[in-house]
Amino acid sequence: MRVYCPHCESKAVITSRQKLSTSVFDIYCSCTNVKECGATFVYVVAYKHDLNPPRGDVARLAAGVLKNIPKPMQIELLEDN
Incomplete structure (x- = not known):
């Protein structure tokens, strides 16, 4: 799974995850563009169908x-x- 920064659209890395239910996770991410952005953020990943x-x-x-x-x-x- 590729994750991109919602701020600068650079690639991001998943640093950890938290299971919220059997099919829903919070994934904690860090932007790889540390010179210009460096944001950390959380995405929700869920099974749909x-x-x-x-x-x-x-x-x-x-x-x-x-x-x-x-x-x-x-x-x-x-x-x-």
């Missing part, structure tokens, strides 16, 4: 859907592949 869910979740979802439809339709769906 999946682009592709884990394979196991998809398989469980599909199994649950198949279990709740009539047997003839299950067979028809499986034969189409």
Whole structure:
């Protein structure tokens, strides 16, 4: 993950982090442009959503859907592949 200074847009380094919850962190950063800026700051990093869910979740979802439809339709769906 690249972090940039919000003040001068130079690269910054992550100096530490604090876990706020299972998917939210504060990351403490320092600007590398110490001659002209030298700011230290905190960003919040959070999980937002999946682009592709884990394979196991998809398989469980599909199994649950198949279990709740009539047997003839299950067979028809499986034969189409």
